Amino acid sequence: MDAPFPFGFPFNTAVYLTLLVGTWVLHVVFMHYVLGGTAYLAVRTVCLGNRAETSTTATLLREWLPFVLSAAITAGIAPLLFAQVAYQHRFYTANLLLFYRWLAILPALLFAFYLLYLLKSQSTILHRAVFRITSKVIVCACCLYVAWLWTTNHLLSVQSMETWTRQYAAGTVMYRTAEILPRLALWVVSAFPTLAAWLAWQLWFNLDGGPELLSDVERETSAADVRHVALLGLCGLVLTCVLAAVYALQLPAADRTAFTGPLARIYLGAMCAGVAAQFAMWLMLWRRPQLNRTKLFIMSGGLAITLLGLGVLRESLRLTRIVIADLYPAHEAAATVSGRWLFAAVLIVNTALIVCCLRIVQHAREK
Amino acid sequence: MPTDFPYYPINEFGPAMKGMAIGGLGIVHVFLAQFGIGGGLLLCYFQWLAQTGREPLARQFIDGYFKFVVLVSFVLGAITGVGMWFMTIQVSARTIGAMVGEFHWVWAVEWLFFCLEIVAGYCFYRYGPRLDDRRRMTLLAIYSVASWFSLFWINGILSWQLTPGRFLETGVMWDGFFNPSFFPSVIFRTITSMAIAALASFLVVNILPEFDRAQRTVLIHRATHFLAPALIMPVLGIWYFMVIPADSREWAMGGNVPMMMFFVLAIVCSTLISAYSLVGLLRYQLYINAATATLLLVLAVLATAFAEFVREGVRKPYSIRGYMFSNSLMPDDIRRFREVGCTHDDPYPLRDADSYPNPQVALGAHVYRNLCSVCHTPAASNGLTHLTEYWDETQLRLNIAMLQRTKPFMPPFAGTAAELEALVQWLRWNNDGKPATWTESHDEATLQQIQAWLDEAGTEPWVAVAAEGRR
Numbered sequence: 001m002d003a004p005f006p007f008g009f010p011f012n013t014a015v016y017l018t019l020l021v022g023t024w025v026l027h028v029v030f031m032h033y034v035l036g037g038t039a040y041l042a043v044r045t046v047c048l049g050n051r052a053e054t055s056t057t058a059t060l061l062r063e064w065l066p067f068v069l070s071a072a073i074t075a076g077i078a079p080l081l082f083a084q085v086a087y088q089h090r091f092y093t094a095n096l097l098l099f100y101r102w103l104a105i106l107p108a109l110l111f112a113f114y115l116l117y118l119l120k121s122q123s124t125i126l127h128r129a130v131f132r133i134t135s136k137v138i139v140c141a142c143c144l145y146v147a148w149l150w151t152t153n154h155l156l157s158v159q160s161m162e163t164w165t166r167q168y169a170a171g172t173v174m175y176r177t178a179e180i181l182p183r184l185a186l187w188v189v190s191a192f193p194t195l196a197a198w199l200a201w202q203l204w205f206n207l208d209g210g211p212e213l214l215s216d217v218e219r220e221t222s223a224a225d226v227r228h229v230a231l232l233g234l235c236g237l238v239l240t241c242v243l244a245a246v247y248a249l250q251l252p253a254a255d256r257t258a259f260t261g262p263l264a265r266i267y268l269g270a271m272c273a274g275v276a277a278q279f280a281m282w283l284m285l286w287r288r289p290q291l292n293r294t295k296l297f298i299m300s301g302g303l304a305i306t307l308l309g310l311g312v313l314r315e316s317l318r319l320t321r322i323v324i325a326d327l328y329p330a331h332e333a334a335a336t337v338s339g340r341w342l343f344a345a346v347l348i349v350n351t352a353l354i355v356c357c358l359r360i361v362q363h364a365r366e367k
Numbered sequence: 368m369p370t371d372f373p374y375y376p377i378n379e380f381g382p383a384m385k386g387m388a389i390g391g392l393g394i395v396h397v398f399l400a401q402f403g404i405g406g407g408l409l410l411c412y413f414q415w416l417a418q419t420g421r422e423p424l425a426r427q428f429i430d431g432y433f434k435f436v437v438l439v440s441f442v443l444g445a446i447t448g449v450g451m452w453f454m455t456i457q458v459s460a461r462t463i464g465a466m467v468g469e470f471h472w473v474w475a476v477e478w479l480f481f482c483l484e485i486v487a488g489y490c491f492y493r494y495g496p497r498l499d500d501r502r503r504m505t506l507l508a509i510y511s512v513a514s515w516f517s518l519f520w521i522n523g524i525l526s527w528q529l530t531p532g533r534f535l536e537t538g539v540m541w542d543g544f545f546n547p548s549f550f551p552s553v554i555f556r557t558i559t560s561m562a563i564a565a566l567a568s569f570l571v572v573n574i575l576p577e578f579d580r581a582q583r584t585v586l587i588h589r590a591t592h593f594l595a596p597a598l599i600m601p602v603l604g605i606w607y608f609m610v611i612p613a614d615s616r617e618w619a620m621g622g623n624v625p626m627m628m629f630f631v632l633a634i635v636c637s638t639l640i641s642a643y644s645l646v647g648l649l650r651y652q653l654y655i656n657a658a659t660a661t662l663l664l665v666l667a668v669l670a671t672a673f674a675e676f677v678r679e680g681v682r683k684p685y686s687i688r689g690y691m692f693s694n695s696l697m698p699d700d701i702r703r704f705r706e707v708g709c710t711h712d713d714p715y716p717l718r719d720a721d722s723y724p725n726p727q728v729a730l731g732a733h734v735y736r737n738l739c740s741v742c743h744t745p746a747a748s749n750g751l752t753h754l755t756e757y758w759d760e761t762q763l764r765l766n767i768a769m770l771q772r773t774k775p776f777m778p779p780f781a782g783t784a785a786e787l788e789a790l791v792q793w794l795r796w797n798n799d800g801k802p803a804t805w806t807e808s809h810d811e812a813t814l815q816q817i818q819a820w821l822d823e824a825g826t827e828p829w830v831a832v833a834a835e836g837r838r
Binding site: 075076084088089092095099106117164168171340347361363 | 377441445446447449450454457464467471472473476479481482483485486487489490498513539541716
């Protein structure tokens with residue numbers, strides 16, 4: 001492949017891969033908030049005990065995590081769909097090989113969901129520190145478990161038929177490979193810069209003079225909160241870069257070319273620029289903790305480019321491990337099915353309606 | 368004929384039939400999804416009552432009820448929805464693959480409505496109490512329309528499975544989507560959703576502490592209006608039964624005893640709910656307490672369960688009528704497997720190959736795994752032992768070779784004569800209590816007889832042959 005993603009592919013393959021990456025990035029925006037947010041709450045409550053409850057960031061997370069988990073699941077449906085179109089046989093095989101361990105995603109998510117609502121409700125049961133700490137740790141564990149399963153599923157789906165048959169014959173639903181841990185660690189730490197960006201926007205909306213976002217969150221946003229979020233973003237970025245390097249180094253040399261080859265090179269460059277933009281903004285905010293639109297937009301732009309680059313790099317690595325040309329006929333066949341114009345039309349109409357809903361909410365906040 | 372059959376690793380669900388796993392999850396999901404859809408419509412109605420001054424309590428009720436919609440439908444409904452997808456992959460990856468292949472844009476459109484539903488729903492949940500009536504109605508209407516459209520789109524795909532209509536000739540997605548049972552089922556499901564939402568509201572009104580007995584009575588009688596459309600459900604049911612294939616209709620009308628029983632039970636449960644609601648609540652304005660409301664809701668769950676069982680069951684021997692059989696094979700696959708065998712190219716070995724007394728029995732176990740295990744277990748639910756233990760050897764061979772005639776809701780056997788004989792030996796070995804030794808059977812005359820039976824039965828399902836005969 002000697003053209004940047006997705007231009008080197010036949011048109012139909014390019015369409016499905018673009019939709020997969022695009023919707024996956026949307027999912028990651030929410031998923032990072034949940035993964036990073038639950039980990040943040042759990043670590044904070046274990047380290048600080050009762051003091052963990054008083055911060056604005058913790059309150060924001062408790063308030064918003066149930067909704068964002070819902071959004072993450074909903075946004076996750078589209079990449080799930082396009083992954084089936086793009087890599088049907090591989091995706092299904094990995095699902096089947098992991099069997100009940102894969103299906104355990106459902107109770108884990110369900111448990112996490114209701115515990116998050118419990119945390120949000122400030123139920124009397126949570127007045128006892130042990131319940132409070134336990135519930136946050138369990139929520140975090142559920143989210144990490146789901147992340148681990150997705151990582152395993154992805155890695156298993158790019159294996160050869162020999163690996164699959166060996167795995168099946170062994171009768172195990174565990175798939176062990178040295179790649180899982182560094183990849184999972186990378187995913188977890190890369191959630192923190194996204195989480196920090198979310199929190200910065202939420203703090204900004206909560207500032208005096210800014211439009212109020214949360215009626216029930218303390219409106220006293222201090223410089224300390226902003227610095228705290230900036231530090232979270234900075235540490236997250238540094239750790240992400242370190243773990244990305246570790247992950248890349250433990251990959252076989254042939255796989256590493258996925259990142260530097262023509263398919264992804266430009267995205268790797270854009271990603272580095274995105275990381276640099278985020279880093280600069282977080283550093284500025286840490287030194288002078290005053291939020292404003294310009295800084296937030298630059299930082300969010302950097303984040304968006306980084307996540308898009310991440311999505312393409314992830315896909316490029318997958319594409320080096322499989323023979324995508326084998327799937328071209330399937331993509332061509334799928335493309336003969338009607339409905340893409342309907343999808344485009346509904347996308348426009350529903351986006352307009354979503355904007356309409358948000359404007360109504362804006363009205364309520366201003367009121 | 369295809370040569371690149373996509374083999375998948377096949378899992379055993381222990382004593383549970385795979386259909387029970389997907390059926391159980393499906394019933395919960397359908398019920399919750401319909402509660403969410405009907406809930407949106409009910410709340411629009413109450414908002415209209417509130418803003419036109421017809422019902423002062425309506426606004427308070429809406430804010431209380433919507434919390435239940437979020438906690439139950441948004442959470443459990445969303446997760447069971449994803450669960451349905453994962454479970455369908457486990458049961459029949461090829462079926463869901465075919466559905467995704469043919470309808471991925473429809474599914475993508477449905478996803479856009481999910482997104483809208485979630486945004487509108489959470490906006491209302493969070494800011495609804497602070498909004499004026501016009502804006503509340505706007506949010507509720509958007510939520511309601513979005514959730515109803517999610518039903519609209521998925522209904523087209525699900526009804527296509529039973530009545531693909533002109534799709535089989537044209538291959539055009541819209542011919543499959545607007546299939547013969549699309550409209551009766553979408554209207555039927557809409558009315559069911561309204562009824563479930565009303566029944567749930569009876570319970571919610573009793574749970575919410577802010578209302579006294581008199582206020583609850585008022586709200587219950589308002590919500591009861593949502594049960595009135597249930598009066599036309601029998602007409603819709605008849606319409607639905609008129610458009611589904613004749614053999615499917617016959618299964619439910621007595622051709623298959625369990626199917627008929629579930630069909631009758633679905634009617635009985637629905638009738639009991641309707642009778643109580645229309646006579647007791649609408650006509651005599653009775654009060655309904657939490658216990659009775661719960662009982663009615665349980666009846667509604669049962670009605671949903673029985674109806675979904677029938678809807679799934681009457682598709683047999685297909686998972687997608689005229690397109691794919693319930694064991695994930697397409698008609699061309701059957702023809703090919705009759706020549707080369709269903710195990711010949713399967714890359715996935717038997718996990719317990721050493722536990723069989725000889726290679727022939729092991730081959731039989733492999734045939735069972737590939738062809739039968741999607742609906743049967745060896746000796747538990749829908750167990751083959753229970754179904755075949757009193758058949759003698761010749762009967763086993765004949766009945767399996769002519770499977771589609773033995774039981775018309777079974778697909779044709781998809782393997783060679785040697786594979787069929789191996790399956791027979793595996794069944795006999797199982798039925799005899801799995802002895803340590805077992806003699807192989809390779810009698811040439813027997814294989815020739817099996818082949819003659821296979822040839823006589825052909826590769827067409829009996830329902831297709833019968834339909835041809837009717838024409």
